[in-house]
C-alpha cells in the first residue's frame with residue numbers, strides 16, 4: 001500500500017492535541033517537560049475542561065508553559081503556585097485548577113506552600129516534575145538531587161553530610177490527611193506515558209468530585225543539567241532515579257498504599 | 259503479515275532530533291536523517307516505512323509532539 | 335444614611351470589605367492588625383455575602399493567594415503590618431507587574447526588624463517608592479480616621495480596578511486600634527460571574543472559552559524590547575494616576591505663612607497643634623496628603639509664594655519630607671519633625687518644633 005494512501009485525514013490516529021499551541025517548545029531536545037505538558041493537555045481536552053480550567057506555572061524551565069498550553073494560565077513566583085492555586089480555587093470552587101511545578105520550586109523554595117495546600121486539602125491537582133536538578137538556572141543542586149550526583153553546585157557529587165539528603169517530598173505529603181491521591185510516574189517510554197496519563201486523568205477526575213488534593217509526580221530527565229544525550233539520560237534515570245524514587249501509586253482513595 | 263499498515267508524519271522543521279522516538283518503536287521504523295533541518299537538528303524519519311503498524315508509540319513519547327500517526331486496515 | 339457604629343479602625347476595614355462586596359480576604363496574623371482577620375472569621379462573611387476568608391500559612395502564601403484570586407477578576411483584600419508587608423513585597427511586585435487589582439492594608443508598626451508593636455509611619459518609602467523589585471508604584475491611601483479606614487476599602491477597589499494596579503491603605507496601629515464612630519455604607523452584593531466577565535473578561539483567567547484567545551496573567555517578558563514597552567505602559571498608568579488621583583485636604587491655609595504637612599495619625603495630631611498655634615496667633619496651616627502616591631505636589635507648590643517655612647510632620651526619621659522638598663522645588667525651607675520607633679509625638683511637641691525649627695529657625 002502506498003504511503004500516500006495511508007496519510008489521509010480519515011486515517012489519522014494520533015496527532016498533537018489542539019490544547020497544545022503551535023509554538024515551538026522552549027525545552028531542550030528530549031526533555032520530559034514537553035511530554036508531560038502534552039498529556040496534561042490531552043486529558044483536559046478529553047475531559048472537555050478547556051473552558052473551565054486554570055493552570056498555574058511558577059518559575060522553572062516550564063515558566064513559559066502558558067505559551068504552550070492553550071488554556072487560561074497564571075505565571076506564579078518561584079515556589080508560590082500552590083498558594084496562587086488556593087486563591088483561584090477558593091474563589092472559583094467549580095473551576096478545575098492545577099499547578100505544574102519543578103522540584104526546586106515545589107520541594108525547596110515552595111515547601112511551605114506545598115505542604116499547607118496539601119494539608120488543607122485544597123481541591124486542586126499538583127503536577128510535580130522531578131528531574132533532580134535546577135534546570136532553568138543551569139543545573140544546580142536541588143533538594144531532590146541524588147547522593148553523589150554531580151551538579152554545578154555539587155561539582156564533586158552531593159555529599160549528604162554537607163548538603164543534606166535527597167527529599168522524597170511526595171512520600172511526605174502523602175502522609176497528610178488533605179491529600180486524596182498521590183502517585184509517582186514517568187514519561188520516558190510509551191508504556192510509562194500511558195500510565196502517567198491514567199494517573200493524571202484520575203487526579204483530575206477526583207478534583208471534579210471535590211475529594212481533596214491530588215498530586216502526581218513525574219520523574220523526568222534533564223539532559224542539559226545531567227550533561228547526557230536524551231536517550232542516555234533516560235537510561236540514567238531508570239538506573240539511578242527510579243531505585244530511589246520508585247514509580248507507582250503512593251496513596252489511593254485517601255489511603256496509603258502498603 | 260500485519261493486518262494493519264501505519265505511517266507517521268514527522269514535522270521535520272520542529273523535530274529536535276532527540277532520538278527518543280527511535281527506541282520507542284517496536285518495529286524499528288524510525289531513524290534520524292543524515293541531513294539536518296533549518297535548526298540544525300538531524301530529524302526523525304521513517305527509514306523502514308513498511309514495518310510501521312501505526313501503534314503511536316513514537317508519537318506519544320515525542321516530547322515536542324511533532325509526530326502524527328496514520329493507520330489503515332489492510333483489505334488485501 | 336448608613337448604619338452608625340462605634341468600631342476600631344481594623345474592624346472598620348473588615349466590615350467595610352464585607353459591605354463593599356469583596357470576594358476574598360487572605361491574611362496572616364500580626365499585631366497591630368489581627369482584628370481584621372479575627373473580625374472577618376467571627377462575622378462569617380461566607381454566610382452574609384459568600385466572601386471567602388482564609389488564614390494563610392505565611393504572608394508569602396497570603397499575598398500569593400491574593401495574586402491568584404485577583405488573576406480571576408475577583409475583589410481581593412489583605413492586610414498585615416510592617417514585618418508581614420516586607421514579606422509581601424515579592425508578591426506585590428508580581429501583582430503590579432501582571433497588572434492585577436487588589437487592596438492591601440498596612441497597619442504600620444515601628445521598625446526596623448521585629449521592631450515594636452507600637453504605631454509608626456516608617457513604611458512610607460516602602461509603600462510610596464516601590465518596596466519590591468522593579469519600576470512600579472502602589473497607589474497609596476492614608477486614612478486619618480476610622481471613617482476613612484472604612485471608606486478607603488471601597489475607594490481602593492474603585493481605583494485598583496480602574497488602573498488594574500494594587501492599592502495600599504497605609505495606616506498605623508494608632509488608627510487601627512482606635513475606636514471611633516463610623517458610618518457604614520449599605521451592603522452591595524458581590525459581582526456575579528457575568529459582571530466579572532463584563533468588567534475583567536478581557537484579561538481575567540477564568541477558563542478559556544472557544545470564542546476567545548487564552549488569557550495569561552504574567553509579569554515575564556524575556557524580550558527586553560517588549561519588557562521596556564510594558565514598563566512604558568505601566569509608567570503611562572502612573573502618570574495618569576498623578577493627573578487624576580491626587581487627594582488631599584487643607585486646613586487654615588488661606589492666610590498661612592507657615593505650613594505643616596502631615597498624613598494619617600500625624601495629621602490628626604497636627605490638627606491639634608494647629609489649634610494651639612492659631613490660639614497663639616501663629617499663622618500656620620496644614621496640608622494633609624490623602625494619597626501619598628500620587629503625592630499632592632502641585633497644591634503644595636501653589637502654596638509656596640505665601641510660605642516662609644514648612645514643617646513636615648511624620649512618625650519616622652524623615653521619609654515623606656523628601657517628597658515635600660521635591661514638591662516645593664527648594665523654594666522654601668522644609669524641616670522634619672517626628673518621634674519614631676513607636677512613640678507618638680504630642681501636639682505640643684509639634685508646636686514646639688514649629689516655633690523653634692521653623693519660625694525661630
Ligand SMILES: Cc1ncc(C[n+]2csc(CCOP(=O)(O)OP(=O)(O)O)c2C)c(N)n1
Nearest residue numbers: 059060061078102103104105133134135136
Ligand atoms: C525568588 C527566586 N529565586 C530564585 C530564582 C531563580 N530560579 C529560577 S528557576 C529556579 C530553579 C528551577 O528548578 P526546578 O523548579 O527544579 O525546575 P526546572 O527548571 O528543573 O524544570 C531558580 C532557582 C527565581 N526565579 N526567583
Ligand code: SF4
Nearest residue numbers: 028031061135222223
Ligand atoms: S534544562 Fe533540563 S529541565 Fe530545562 S528544558 Fe533543558 S532538559 Fe528540560
Ligand code: SF4
Nearest residue numbers: 273274276277279320
Ligand atoms: S522524539 Fe520527536 S523530536 Fe525527538 S527525534 Fe523523534 S520526532 Fe524528533
Ligand code: SF4
Nearest residue numbers: 283310311313314316
Ligand atoms: S507508529 Fe508505531 S510502528 Fe509506526 S513508527 Fe511509530 S512506533 Fe513505529
